[in-house]
Amino acid sequence: MVVAVSVASSAGVSPADDSADTELETHIVDAPRNAEGRAAQEAEWAGEYDGRQHWSLREAYLIHRNRLRVAQADLFRLKLLLDAHFSSQSTPLRDLDLSIWERVADFCFGQGQAVAFLAGWRKPLPDPSPTMVCIARKRPLLKFEVASGEWDCVSVSRRDARVVCHDGRLHRTGRRLEMTHKKFTLDCVYGSDISDAEFYHDAVRPLVTSLNGSEATVIFYGQTGTGKTHTFNACWQRIGCDLAGRTISVTFFEILGKKCFDLLQQRKEVNLRSDGEERVHVRGAAKLTAISSELPELLEEALQLRRSEATERNSLSSRSHAICVLDIDGLGTIRFVDLAGSERNYETRYMTAQQHRDFAEINKSLMALKDCFRAHARIARQRTARAPYRASRLTQVLRSCFTDPEHRTLILSTVSPTATDLLHSTNSLLQVTQMSTALSTLRAECSVDLPLVDFAASIPIWEWSEEDVDRWIRTVDNGRFKYLVLPPQITGAALLKLSSKGLAELFEMSMRRARGRGEGQAWNETAAKEVGFRIGRMVFAAVRRETLRWPDGAARLTEAERLEATERGLLEEGLNLPPESERHCEFFFWGDTSLVPGTV
Structure with missing residues (x-):
């Protein structure tokens, strides 16, 4: 049986809203002369919103979805290795320092910065507040989302009360991807299962x-x-x-x-x-x-x-x-x-x-509620705040x-769980975790750079074309040299003709000439030389690693070093180098032939 009881106002109760404003809003009517302008304004308000910026981001998600998903999975592969490092007493992984782990993670997954981020996950969970409990629940992917190419980029661990949002984006330069892992800890979380x-x-x-x-x-x-x-x-x-x-x-x-x-x-x-x-x-x-x-x-x-x-x-x-x-x-x-x-x-x-x-x-x-969340969080931290309850x-x-x-x-x-909704998901989790001082201190994030394209060479480096070299330089060492522009007509064979010192001097000369043309005014001779040598050594190390992957690679490196040493010896003794067509280091003095004896 259902009984209806009408609730009447009690004595001493005052209006919670401004009655004058309510009356004015209820009874106000446009004068006839304003009707046309009002209709035009409403038509403008109802106009179509230009969503091109969002769609370009959406297309970037779809184009690079496989690369972003691999980076997301790599984070948890790295976590498994670190779990073995922290928990096992007998494995050799236990003896590795975190700085070594960063180099391993950078080499294997390109996410060396994530080591310290993952190490922070081992902080103990706080005791739940007796009056304010914050939880999260992730819904499953829907059929239309799967059909449109969406994927699950929100990872949930119920045991650790943890939600990790993987925000992958195309950098504004268009030459690399960025993956930001954002971790939220709550009192309890529930997955889509x-x-x-x-x-x-x-x-x-x-x-x-x-x-x-x-x-x-x-x-x-x-x-x-x-x-x-x-x-x-x-x-x-x-x-x-x-x-x-x-x-x-x-x-x-x-x-x-x-x-x-x-x-x-x-x-x-x-x-x-x-x-x-x-x-x-x-x-x-x-x-x-x-x-x-x-x-x-x-x-x-x-x-x-x-x-x-x-x-x-x-x-x-x-x-x-x-x-x-x-x-x-x-x-x-x-x-x-x-x-x-x-x-x-x-x-x-x-x-x-x-x-x-x-x-x-x-x-x-909703904004007023968020403001109350923030004010409550500040008050909980014993800071001054005024919650806008009447907003x-x-x-x-x-x-x-x-x-x-x-x-x-x-x-x-x-x-x-979708990448398209990730901005809202992270914002919701951010607002909720602000309610707890303990939970807000456990928030963390880590950004890693990802190469825009994957380059898996099917032929040895000495057979690479200019296009192969360009793709390799943008992806090697997790995109470390993505902004580097090599001289024209550099093939794989030409790369092998440049030693560490040769590459260093090449970049130093390139920057010196740019400075002479008024480009890069901030560079001085000392800085150009230092940066050039550092870049040269790093590129040479990458070339050497790639060469050693192939049969006969070690022999080719040895022969290249012997030929360069011979030509350097001729140069130091003031003797003429072999003809350019027979010279090993054909790009050694690239763009600066005045340094080569016997040339005009």
């Missing part, structure tokens, strides 16, 4: 069964289309089983901009009022009393009235914040808050003017989550 039932029993059920006369709130926070409403529905569908035999009073309303609507009274508009202790009440809302077995049917009917629309991101996107309050007889009160999801600009291209205004109101309330209807309702020391709050951040 966790069922709704397991999530409820592990995360929400302990909060419900341990109320003991107190109040609690579960907030579902995240981007639209990440599973907030799905998880919200899964929770209230199962809560009745844990409350068998109990009587439950239900209040269910939605916040849409500056207005509130009762979902138990056919979306009747209701008002928020605050009492002298700043506790917010919903004036005019119905409170229905039901037994636990009737709860799912009651809430299902109310949810049918909730405001939702099809958007470019989500075919059934919630356009309001839904708040379900369950007052459980003899146990306490728990609130489930399903927030409207955030969206990016390019996902609002085809919205009408009214939809744009609704979208702005949603973002305004929106949403933060007014949730004020007790931040101000009542006995109120327990569970914040769930739902995240998408």
Whole structure:
């Protein structure tokens, strides 16, 4: 049996909103002479958004997806090696210093910078806060996302309560890729393989069964289309089983901009009022009393009235914040808050003017909630902060989550696994972890450079063409020489004719001539010589490693060194070098023939 009880305003309750502003906004009407201008402005607001910048980024994801996925997997291959280093007592890996590990990681995976980043993962997990628990849940990839070429770039470890977002991007130069690994630690995390039932029993059920006369709130926070409403529905569908035999009073309303609507009274508009202790009440809302077995049917009917629309991101996107309050007889009160999801600009291209205004109101309330998150975090660190609770209807309702020391709050951040949604996923995790001082100190990130193209030589270096050399120089040593421009007509055979000293002098002369032409004014002779020798030695070492990979490579290097030593000896004795066609170091004095005796 369901009993309806109307909630009347109590004495001493004052309006939570400015009634004058509400009246003005409700009754203001454009004068007839402004109608044409108003229509033109609304048409402009509803215009198409230029999403070319986003699509270029999207295309870069698809073009380089395989390289980015390999880099993502390489991070965890390196982690396995480091786990053996830290945990094993008998393996030789135990004796390696982290600086050696950096060189190994750089050689094998091109991610030497990730060693210190991974070593920091071994910090112990903090004890959960008794009043504020932060968790995350990752949804699985959807069929249309797989069909469009998306991949899972969010790694979850439930054992370590860790989420790692792998943000791969094309550098603005277009010559290399950047992979940024961003680690977030929460009180608990759930991967896409966790069922709704397991999530409820592990995360929400302990909060419900341990109320003991107190109040609690579960907030579902995240981007639209990440599973907030799905998880919200899964929770209230199962809560009745844990409350068998109990009587439950239900209040269910939605916040849409500056207005509130009762979902138990056919979306009747209701008002928020605050009492002298700043506790917010919903004036005019119905409170229905039901037994636990009737709860799912009651809430299902109310949810049918909730405001939702099809958007470019989500075919059934919630356009309001839904708040379900369950007052459980003899146990306490728990609130489930399903927030409207955030969206990016390019996902609002085809919205009408009214939809744009609704979208702005949603973002305004979410920004106010983020500001409250930040203020609460500063207060927890014993810093001065003022939380803007009155900035929106949403933060007014949730004020007790931040101000009542006995109120327990569970914040769930739902995240998408796709690369396209990664910006929103990292932002959601950042905002949620800010609520805990201990969790925020465990955030970390690491950026590594990746070669833009993979070059796997199928022929020896001495048979390479100019194109092969160009591709090799951009990828060798994880793209270390990606900005280097070699002299023209450099083939693989020509590379072998340059020793370490020869390459060093080549780069030194190149920079010296550039300085003489007015290029690179900051270079002086000493700096040019030092940089030239350093680059030359590094390139020569890379050439030598590549040569030694092939049969006869060692013999060719030995012969090249012998010929160069002979020609250097002739030069030092003041003798003429062999004709240019027979000279081994044909590029040794590239562009500076005045240094060669016998040349004009």
